[in-house]
Amino acid sequence: MAFLQTVNLEQRAGSKPLLKSINLKIDKGEVFVIIGPTGAGKTTLLRLLDLLDRPYAGDIYLDGIKATDAGVNVMEVRRRLSMVFQKPVVFNNSVFENVAYPLRVRGLDNRSITSRVEGMLEVSGLSGYAKRKAKTLSGGEAQRVALARAMIAEPQVLFMDEPTANLDPASVKAIESLIVEFNRSNNLTVVITTHDMQQGWRLAHRAGVLMQGELVQAGQPGEIFNAPRDIRVAGFVGIKNIMRGVIAWSRTGMAGVEINDRIIEAVSELPAGADVDIYIRPEEIVLSLQGLQGSARNTLAGRVKSVRVEGPLCTAMLDCGFTLEALVTARSAEEMALSEGQEIYASIKATAVKVLPVVESSI
Amino acid sequence: MQELWEALVQAVSLIARLDGEVIEISLRSLYVSAAAILIAAVICVPIGGIIHFHDFKGKRVLINVIQTFYSIPTVVVGLFVFLFISRAGPLGGLELLFTPAAIVIGQVILILPVLTGMTIAALNGVDRAVKDTALSLGASGSQAIWTIIGEARFAVVGALILGFGRAISEVGAAMMLGGNIRGYTRVLTTAISLETQRGDLVLSLALGIILIGIAMVISVIVNILLQRY
Numbered sequence: 001m002a003f004l005q006t007v008n009l010e011q012r013a014g015s016k017p018l019l020k021s022i023n024l025k026i027d028k029g030e031v032f033v034i035i036g037p038t039g040a041g042k043t044t045l046l047r048l049l050d051l052l053d054r055p056y057a058g059d060i061y062l063d064g065i066k067a068t069d070a071g072v073n074v075m076e077v078r079r080r081l082s083m084v085f086q087k088p089v090v091f092n093n094s095v096f097e098n099v100a101y102p103l104r105v106r107g108l109d110n111r112s113i114t115s116r117v118e119g120m121l122e123v124s125g126l127s128g129y130a131k132r133k134a135k136t137l138s139g140g141e142a143q144r145v146a147l148a149r150a151m152i153a154e155p156q157v158l159f160m161d162e163p164t165a166n167l168d169p170a171s172v173k174a175i176e177s178l179i180v181e182f183n184r185s186n187n188l189t190v191v192i193t194t195h196d197m198q199q200g201w202r203l204a205h206r207a208g209v210l211m212q213g214e215l216v217q218a219g220q221p222g223e224i225f226n227a228p229r230d231i232r233v234a235g236f237v238g239i240k241n242i243m244r245g246v247i248a249w250s251r252t253g254m255a256g257v258e259i260n261d262r263i264i265e266a267v268s269e270l271p272a273g274a275d276v277d278i279y280i281r282p283e284e285i286v287l288s289l290q291g292l293q294g295s296a297r298n299t300l301a302g303r304v305k306s307v308r309v310e311g312p313l314c315t316a317m318l319d320c321g322f323t324l325e326a327l328v329t330a331r332s333a334e335e336m337a338l339s340e341g342q343e344i345y346a347s348i349k350a351t352a353v354k355v356l357p358v359v360e361s362s363i
Numbered sequence: 364m365q366e367l368w369e370a371l372v373q374a375v376s377l378i379a380r381l382d383g384e385v386i387e388i389s390l391r392s393l394y395v396s397a398a399a400i401l402i403a404a405v406i407c408v409p410i411g412g413i414i415h416f417h418d419f420k421g422k423r424v425l426i427n428v429i430q431t432f433y434s435i436p437t438v439v440v441g442l443f444v445f446l447f448i449s450r451a452g453p454l455g456g457l458e459l460l461f462t463p464a465a466i467v468i469g470q471v472i473l474i475l476p477v478l479t480g481m482t483i484a485a486l487n488g489v490d491r492a493v494k495d496t497a498l499s500l501g502a503s504g505s506q507a508i509w510t511i512i513g514e515a516r517f518a519v520v521g522a523l524i525l526g527f528g529r530a531i532s533e534v535g536a537a538m539m540l541g542g543n544i545r546g547y548t549r550v551l552t553t554a555i556s557l558e559t560q561r562g563d564l565v566l567s568l569a570l571g572i573i574l575i576g577i578a579m580v581i582s583v584i585v586n587i588l589l590q591r592y
Contacts (some may be wrong), residue, residue, distance in 0.1 A: 050499050075503050083499035089492045092514050101510075102500040153501055 001061055003028040003189060004049070004157055009058035011044050018044045019213045022058070026206075028156075029187040031179070033200040033221075036210035037236060042193035043086070045210065046159050049191065050083040063156070079106070082155035086162040088146040090134035095126065098134045098145055102153040116152060124148040124178060140171025147175060151182055157189045158182065164199065176203060197237060201225075209233050230359045231277035240325045241280040244358070247272050257355065260321045265297040266353035275358040282327035284352035287316065288345045289336060297350035300324075304342040307333065314338065318346055370568030374576075377569055389573055392550040395463050396531035399470035403478050404523055406471075408512070411482025416508060426483060432476035437535030440473045445539055461542035466550065469536030474526040481525065485518030486511060520585055528578055551577075 002025035009022040019041045026032045036042050047053045049060060051067055051074050059068045067077045082102075091098050099120055103113045121127050124144055129137075134145060143163060150158060160179070164172040180203070182188050193210075194200055200207050201221045208218035217229040228234040231242055245259035247270055255268040257278055270276060286292065291299050302320030314333035318324045324346060328338075338344075377385045414425065446452050448459040448468070459465045489511050497507035512519070534552035541548030543557060551574045558567040 047495075052495055052498060075498075075501070078498065079501040081499070082501075083495075085492060085496065085499075087492065089490055089496040091493070091496075091510065092517075101497075101502075105497075105500065105502040105506045149500060159499075 001064060002026060003030075003063055004191070005061045006049070007059045007061070009045075009048060009060065010056045011041070011048060011053070012056040017213055019048070019055075022215050024208065024215065024218070026189060026191060028189055029183070031183050031190045031192070031203050031205045033204035033207040034191065034193040034210050035197060035200045035207055035236070036193070036195065038195055040210045041213040042195075042210055043161050044213075046083065046161050046191065046193055049157075050081055050159050051078050052083075079153070080156045081159065082150040082153065082157070083159040084143070084146045084150045084161065084163050086165050088139070088142040090137065090142050090145055092135055093133070094130065095121070095132045095134050095137070095145055096130040099126075099149045099152055101149060106153060120148050120152050123181075124151075125174065138171075140167050140174065143167060143171065143175055144178070147178055151186075151188075154186065155188070157191065160190065160192045162193055162195065164194075164196075172199075179203060209236065211236065228356075230356050231279070232359065234277075234279050234354075234356070239279050240282050241285075242277060243279070243322055244275070244277050247274045247276055247355075254350065255355065257353070262300065262321045264300075264348070264353055265350045266355045267350050268355035270355060270357060277356045277358055279354050279356075280324070280348055280352055282315065282325045284348065285324060285326040286347040287318075287326055287328055287332070287336065287338075288347060291345040292347045294347065295349070296347040298346075298348040298353070300346045300348070302344055302346055304338055304340055304344055306340060307338050309333065318344060320346060366564055367568060370565045371572060373565055374569035374572040378573065385570070385573070387546070388549055388551055388554050388570070389577065391463065391548075392531055392552070392574070393577065395466050395537075395550060396470060396527055398467045399474065399530045400478075400523055400527045402467070403471045403474045403526060407475060407478035408482050408519065411479045411486065412508065412512060414479070415483050415486040426480065429476050429480045429483075433480060435473065435476065437469075437473055437533040438539065439535075440469050441536040441539030444469045444472060444536065448540070460540065461544060461548060463541065463548055465540035466537045466548060469540045470530040470533065473533060473536060474529050477529060478522055478526045481522030482515075482519055485515040485522060488518055489514045517589055520589060524582055524585055527581065531578065532574065 004026040006022050006024045009019060010017065011019040022045060034042050034045065048055050055068060059066055061067065062077060062080065065072065065077060091101065096117055099117045100113050103116060121130055124147065126144060126148060134142065137145060164175050167175065179190060183190050192203060204221050206219060207221050207224055209216045209224060211232050217224055217233050224233065225237050228237055228239065235242055243259050245257040247268070248256045248258040248263055250270065250272045253267060253269055255266055255270060256263040257266055257276060264278065266278060286296065300320040302318040302324070305317040305319050305323070308315045309330050312330050314328050314330045316326045316328065316333065316338055318326060326346060414422065444465065445460070448454045448457065448465055459468070493511055493514050494507050497510040502510060532552060534556055537550050537553050538556065541550065541553065543549050543553040551570050555567045555570045558570065
């Protein structure tokens with residue numbers, strides 16, 4: 001059993017499912033980032049994990065304890081966790097009292113509260129803020145106070161719900177480096193939700209993609225980006241040239257995928273007749289004026305729809321019966337004199353065509 | 364206008380001279396209404412909290428009924444309490460009629476609805492996320508509730524000031540239940556009413572100015588205290 005684990009966790013709002021059979025495994029000391037678009041259920045999941053809401057079904061285990069058990073003292077378990085919300089809520093008193101709050105509710109004496117709060121303010125770059133009224137802080141400062149406050153009682157797991165969603169870049173950087181710092185120095189387990197892919201890649205040891213209430217994929221960030229499990233993940237991680245088709249033929253591990261009456265050869269074990277989604281990375285498309293006589297299985301004739309040069313790179317939109325986005329160097333584009341309306345051939349290796357079975361969303 | 368000016372001068376001189384009767388009437392007004400607001404606060408803040416923190420059928424209706432009673436006429440409260448504490452009433456044996464205690468009872472009943480309703484409104488005004496934040500930081504259920512009440516303290520104290528204002532400025536209950544007995548149950552409002560009927564408008568105005576002054580001083584003191592803590 002992992003340090004923090006959910007088993008078939010479900011949540012509903014009335015009869016509407018919000019989360020569907022979530023099975024998460026998070027190790028101690030890990031920074032786990034839950035990535036997903038707005039409305040995917042990230043906040044709902046975090047609220048369940050922090051034991052703020054009761055799940056509709058399923059269980060949560062923390063360090064071997066079944067936290068969703070009816071006999072468990074929820075407050076006792078919750079005191080080993082902490083959460084920072086997307087919109088930081090600071091209490092209407094001083095920064096010092098805000099950070100002291102978790103220690104006060106735990107009944108610590110004034111002396112140790114003072115020394116611990118001062119230490120935490122120092123670590124968080126908030127020394128000198130102690131007497132400030134928390135309500136007068138900027139968004140970034142308030143979020144830093146919220147983080148210091150969440151950390152003061154030395155939780156084992158820190159949950160952060162879109163902690164930097166509305167912050168300026170400097171504040172984002174400050175918060176992120178604090179998260180990394182706490183993670184390293186306290187062996188703190190951190191679970192962060194974000195809709196910002198880049199932030200996910202920066203912070204995550206591992207990540208999970210949550211879409212429409214389902215944990216679609218979990219793994220190291222590189223895995224998710226390089227091998228998205230289905231087309232929803234592919235679309236979310238920013239992959240281009242996603243198309244839907246049907247497998248026209250299939251033999252010896254190769255398949256011909258029919259898209260708008262054209263056949264594209266790909267490596268796939270799926271049988272003929274299967275509905276599939278395919279994607280091709282723009283940088284894997286080779287453009288030529290005559291059509292290449294090479295190893296590439298696909299050479300499609302088409303027409304240039306538009307050309308856009310950005311620095312050393314050039315994005316060309318092609319019409320090959322369907323729209324393809326190709327990425328070439330600006331120099332190549334210049335040498336080929338790429339221009340709108342030009343006839344062109346796009347060569348694509350079968351191994352560059354990724355085929356994913358069509359998933360019907362169940363939520 | 365002349366009268367207003369004279370009244371102002373007289374009010375200042377009455378206070379400056381420490382006029383025995385004026386001071387006595389003012390102090391009585393203060394402690395009667397202070398007692399009323401304290402008793403009402405002890406009753407209303409917890410009741411407001413209970414109503415706010417529980418979901419039950421008819422909650423909306425109950426709050427509407429409470430709000431309706433914000434504007435209950437003071438003489439109706441006076442009459443109602445009178446029926447209970449007069450000789451023939453169920454509490455007649457306590458001999459409360461025409462005592463300061465009777466005025467306190469009347470004023471408590473008068474401000475119960477407004478104080479309860481405004482406590483509920485104050486708690487409603489606290490960000491819903493405060494409760495989650497408190498719980499996620501390790502607070503128990505009751506600690507979280509106290510945190511929410513703490514966050515609402517400005518609005519709750521505002522409600523207390525409003526309730527105090529309504530109590531110290533009402534005349535109906537004080538007259539009917541206290542009887543405006545000189546040296547015993549005479550308060551600022553009943554004294555103003557009497558002096559006006561006797562034609563001493565300047566004294567009435569002077570007492571009125573004192574009344575407003577008291578309200579103002581209390582409001583300022585409370586605000587200063589709140590800003591500090």
